[in-house]
Amino acid sequence: MSTSTAARPEEPAEQVLDVRDLSVTFRTESGTVSAVDHVDLSLARGEIVGVVGESGCGKSVTAMSLGGLLPGSARVTGSARLHGTELVGASEPVLRKVRGRELAYIFQEPMSSLNPVLSVGRQIAEVLQVHEGLSRKQARARAVELLALVGIPSPATRVDTYPHQLSGGMRQRVMIAMAVACGPQVLVADEPTTALDVTVQAGILEVLRDLRDRLGTSILIITHDLGVIADIADRVVVMYAGRVVERAPVHELFARPRHQYTAGLLAASPTPGRHAGTDRLQEIPGLVPVLSTQPDACTFADRCHAADDLCRGSAPPLEPQGGGGTSAAGHVAACWHPSTETRTLAATNQEPAR
Amino acid sequence: MSVVEATPVTVAAPEPGRGVRLVRRLLHNPLAMTSLVVLLVAVVVAVASPWLAPYSPEQTDFSHTFSPPGTPGHLLGTDDLGRDVLSRLMLGARASLEVALLAMATAMVVAVPLGLAAGYFRRWDAVISRFTDLLLAFPFLILAVGLAAIRGASLGNAAIAIGIAQVPSVIRVVRSDTLHLKSLDFVAASIADGAGDLWVLGRHVLPNATSVILVQATVALPAAILGEAVLSFLGLGIQPPSPSLGTMLATAQQFAARAPWAAVLPGVVIMVLALAFNVFGDALRDALDPRGSRR
Amino acid sequence: MARYLITRAGQSLLTLVLATVVVFLGMRALPGDPALALAGEDRSPAGLAAVRHEYGLDQSLPAQFLHFVTHALHGDLGTSVRTGLPVSSMLGAALPVTVELSVLAIVLATLVGVGAGVLAAVRRGRPAEWFANGLALVGLSVPHFWLGLLAILYLSVATGLFPASGFVSLFDDPLGNLHHIILPAVILGTGLAAVIMRQTRSSMLDSLSADYVRTAKAKGLRPGAVIGRHALRNSLIVVVTIVGLQLGGLISGAVVTEQIFGLPGFGKMTIDAVFQRDYPVIQAVVLITATAYIVINFLVDLLYSVIDPRIRVAGEA
Ligand SMILES: Nc1ncnc2c1ncn2[C@@H]1O[C@H](COP(=O)(O)OP(=O)(O)OP(=O)(O)O)[C@@H](O)[C@H]1O
Ligand code: SF4
Ligand SMILES: [Mg+2]
Numbered sequence: 018m019s020t021s022t023a024a025r026p027e028e029p030a031e032q033v034l035d036v037r038d039l040s041v042t043f044r045t046e047s048g049t050v051s052a053v054d055h056v057d058l059s060l061a062r063g064e065i066v067g068v069v070g071e072s073g074c075g076k077s078v079t080a081m082s083l084g085g086l087l088p089g090s091a092r093v094t095g096s097a098r099l100h101g102t103e104l105v106g107a108s109e110p111v112l113r114k115v116r117g118r119e120l121a122y123i124f125q126e127p128m129s130s131l132n133p134v135l136s137v138g139r140q141i142a143e144v145l146q147v148h149e150g151l152s153r154k155q156a157r158a159r160a161v162e163l164l165a166l167v168g169i170p171s172p173a174t175r176v177d178t179y180p181h182q183l184s185g186g187m188r189q190r191v192m193i194a195m196a197v198a199c200g201p202q203v204l205v206a207d208e209p210t211t212a213l214d215v216t217v218q219a220g221i222l223e224v225l226r227d228l229r230d231r232l233g234t235s236i237l238i239i240t241h242d243l244g245v246i247a248d249i250a251d252r253v254v255v256m257y258a259g260r261v262v263e264r265a266p267v268h269e270l271f272a273r274p275r276h277q278y279t280a281g282l283l284a285a286s287p288t289p290g291r292h293a294g295t296d297r298l299q300e301i302p303g304l305v306p307v308l309s310t311q312p313d314a315c316t317f318a319d320r321c322h323a324a325d326d327l328c329r330g331s332a333p334p335l336e337p338q339g340g341g342g343t344s345a346a347g348h349v350a351a352c353w354h355p356s357t358e359t360r361t362l363a364a365t366n367q368e369p370a371r
Numbered sequence: 372m373s374v375v376e377a378t379p380v381t382v383a384a385p386e387p388g389r390g391v392r393l394v395r396r397l398l399h400n401p402l403a404m405t406s407l408v409v410l411l412v413a414v415v416v417a418v419a420s421p422w423l424a425p426y427s428p429e430q431t432d433f434s435h436t437f438s439p440p441g442t443p444g445h446l447l448g449t450d451d452l453g454r455d456v457l458s459r460l461m462l463g464a465r466a467s468l469e470v471a472l473l474a475m476a477t478a479m480v481v482a483v484p485l486g487l488a489a490g491y492f493r494r495w496d497a498v499i500s501r502f503t504d505l506l507l508a509f510p511f512l513i514l515a516v517g518l519a520a521i522r523g524a525s526l527g528n529a530a531i532a533i534g535i536a537q538v539p540s541v542i543r544v545v546r547s548d549t550l551h552l553k554s555l556d557f558v559a560a561s562i563a564d565g566a567g568d569l570w571v572l573g574r575h576v577l578p579n580a581t582s583v584i585l586v587q588a589t590v591a592l593p594a595a596i597l598g599e600a601v602l603s604f605l606g607l608g609i610q611p612p613s614p615s616l617g618t619m620l621a622t623a624q625q626f627a628a629r630a631p632w633a634a635v636l637p638g639v640v641i642m643v644l645a646l647a648f649n650v651f652g653d654a655l656r657d658a659l660d661p662r663g664s665r666r
Numbered sequence: 667m668a669r670y671l672i673t674r675a676g677q678s679l680l681t682l683v684l685a686t687v688v689v690f691l692g693m694r695a696l697p698g699d700p701a702l703a704l705a706g707e708d709r710s711p712a713g714l715a716a717v718r719h720e721y722g723l724d725q726s727l728p729a730q731f732l733h734f735v736t737h738a739l740h741g742d743l744g745t746s747v748r749t750g751l752p753v754s755s756m757l758g759a760a761l762p763v764t765v766e767l768s769v770l771a772i773v774l775a776t777l778v779g780v781g782a783g784v785l786a787a788v789r790r791g792r793p794a795e796w797f798a799n800g801l802a803l804v805g806l807s808v809p810h811f812w813l814g815l816l817a818i819l820y821l822s823v824a825t826g827l828f829p830a831s832g833f834v835s836l837f838d839d840p841l842g843n844l845h846h847i848i849l850p851a852v853i854l855g856t857g858l859a860a861v862i863m864r865q866t867r868s869s870m871l872d873s874l875s876a877d878y879v880r881t882a883k884a885k886g887l888r889p890g891a892v893i894g895r896h897a898l899r900n901s902l903i904v905v906v907t908i909v910g911l912q913l914g915g916l917i918s919g920a921v922v923t924e925q926i927f928g929l930p931g932f933g934k935m936t937i938d939a940v941f942q943r944d945y946p947v948i949q950a951v952v953l954i955t956a957t958a959y960i961v962i963n964f965l966v967d968l969l970y971s972v973i974d975p976r977i978r979v980a981g982e983a
Contacts, residue, residue, distance in 0.1 A: 084884055086880060086883060086884055112886075113886045113887075113888065114886065115886070116883070116884055116885060116886035117884065117885035117886035117887075118886060121884070121885075122881070122884040124877060124880070124881060124884075126877060129876065129877040129878065130877040130878055130880070130881045131878055131881065132878040132881070132882070132896050132899075132900070133878070133900065133974075133975070133976055134899050134900055134903070134973065134974060134975055134976075135895070135896075135899075136975070143882075143885060143887065143891070143895075144885045144886070147885070147886055147887055147888070147891070148886060179975040179976065181975070181976050192881075195881075195885065501677070501680060501681060501684065504677065504681040504960075505681055505684045505685060505688065507911070507914060507959065507963075508681060508682075508685045508914075508955075508956040508959045508960050509685070509688075509914075509952070509955070509956055509959075510913075510914035510915065510917045510918045510955060510959065511914065511915075511918050512917070512918035512921050512922070512936075513917065513918070513936075513951070513952055513955045513956075516936055516937075516940050516948060516951070516952070517692055517948070517952055519940055520696065520940060520943070520945065520948050521692060521695050521696055536914070540911075593806070593807060597807075597809050600809045600811075600812075601809065601811060601918070601922050604811055604922070605921075605922065605925060605937055606937075606941065607940065620809075620811070620812060620815065623815075624815055624926075627815060627818075627819050627823075628819070628823060631819060634812075634815055634816070634819060635816070637812075638808075638809055638812030638813075638815070638816070641809045641812065642804070642807050642808045642809065642812075645806070645807035645808075645809075646803060646804065646807035648807075649803050649806050649807050650803060653803070
């Protein structure tokens, strides 16, 4: 159903991560449910790609499927290549070598994601010991350096503390230190700032951006927060009910949202900008559909004001969107009746304000 | 924070139909049903044993001692005094269930109010906790020894010792459930509306704690059955010649080489009863667990 | 940490004092004249007067209590009315047997219980789990003194592999000691193993689905490290507490097991005392058990705080 496989004008040459036709289904007591449906995604070296979408649209499942971190009830099909290594269906030993070394994760809840009974230094050192064969002592020394790298003050003493002794922001920095310990090519950050308050968020985003700039790490950042996207992402992928519905460079997306869902999101958020945390989005009315029930329709049709019989009768393909001049390059959306609105809002002006 | 969607959190009062779903879940669990059938049969046999038993359990027959199982007239054989093993098993099981129920009732009557109070009234919590610690320091056998020393060995004292020994764990569970319930919106709202403490406890907390209490009761029963057997075996419980599974084992121990069946059968009955309660208790807990069958 | 320990120590001490009061009052609640009970055979007026004086029964109740406590603290737990021996020396002979039996049972039960519990949680929904669950249910439901009887009947008497009863000291004959005590320890450990297995399994299921285990996996750790270092370590905190709470059950079990296997321990001493109305011994037994329970659970709390840094290191966060 995805047409974007033909030509992908939006993609620069060096793809670190290349996901195609990724689908995930879960076996549950009430039958098989589909969580991710033919998702295409790519990440260039040093690129930061944001994934947005409502709760339950499959962002986390997509992210987890890359590292083979889904529970046994999940079935993953399609392809996800990390520097040429196929991850979908790869054996555990292969995945183990990739995890933590080439593909690392940062999770949403930094308290529960860190082991409460191990010191943070030990938890960072672990990665280095397993992947780089460092001794415990060497690994510990590296852990101190890493803590400094992510901006933790007095790292030499913090290395021996336990997660409960640190603030939320500090814990998330520890998570980041752990994730980047082996210099992974791809960092997947699943809502890394959601649990944190606004000022702390900005600091964490700064660390991520800094890592990208210094180490050339590619980052896939999942978030609910359009402010975060505007702040940090180069490109945006919008997901809805398990599918990618729109993909565009960040300023293009904010200026000319094409898919009706994206347009609705942005309309409800007049100034998505640097002031992450100040603009609370209104919800779009209606329920997130159960994906598996709508194979031959636009999944958004029930909630879309522009929906017609075409939308309800066949699923729109992802197609290149014109109208934005050169900045439209790499803009695709899956909508039969794309929004034509052009927004001349703050988001586009914020580029230099890094 | 521009949040695309915030999941609304509502805490509703537990919906009706919980009971129906519970029963349906249990009906669909073959293990639960099997254990329930075993228990029902055991209860019927126990209640009817005075009429069902082929002999009086205390009737001796010195011309037929140590008859093996299968002897005509004595399906499961006879013991050292020629008493019918089947009859004694039936009445022994009856005594076991009696003690178990009595012990469970003792535990619940003492522990549930204390657990509710500890969870609901902050001031009482520390006092009740110390009381719990104190009780824990007296293991059930030691309690039974003490009670037997003070009041003599009997079925009733055995039941009290067993019941008291179960009080601490029931207090803990009821306390933590009460704490949880008290924090829920509908209870908090009721408290804020100025409802009296006893009213809130009786109207909101206790009814919603029933499932937890039910599970505790189910857990208490098999422990009590084992406890009775131990005490009677040691001579601290039911006194001979009254039939009890524990005393039967104590006698059989002396003649185990001559009449192994008399040493095996009472143990089997105890185990089947305790196992049935334990299996049913597990199934009940699973059925009540919103996360589905978990433990 | 210090505050936590001080609080716990204070609570334990309070419980200990209360337990002592309970034991003391329990003895006063004996039917009839305690002097009669304590005197045993010698019921002459002079003998009774001597007993009254020895136990301070001629004083006021608080003075009696003080008398009782100071004597107990000096290791004077009275004299057995049956054997005429000081209760403390009887305990000195009996306790090592019971302690050895219990420690061995706890070690065996912990090894088996934790192992089976981890296996059941990791192999969730497979035959290995059903098997382990079933075994644990049986272990919980079987009267272990009956298992002991069967073991004597079919292992000791029938095959002669193990002695049916009796005991030799660990120091005189270590191998013979093990030979005598291993079967009772296994029997005593069954129930505890079942409890530990069920607790380990359920807390492992919780830990295994915890976020930090996902993190550990995402780091590329081997399953052994994920399960052992990350999941099990957290589960053990719960398991340790359970073992502490099961101690009461274990003491009860030890009494019965010793009775069956004829081990000359604390349990046998207790049961004999009850039937011989040897009240000084009963009093001492109850007091010692309560003390042991309280002290050991305090030690468990210490251990708990060693395993769990959230307690060990007082956190600001
Ligand atoms: N283990 C599972 N078994 C069955 N269904 C699952 C499982 N995990 C996720 N799902 C389903 O997959 C869908 C996508 O979930 P996912 O966690 O990816 O959403 P999300 O976009 O990350 O949402 P959020 O923003 O709330 O994190 C959901 O409908 C969810 O119910
Ligand atoms: S395809 Fe139709 S229903 Fe779907 S978003 Fe576009 S206009 Fe709306
Ligand atoms: Mg998610």
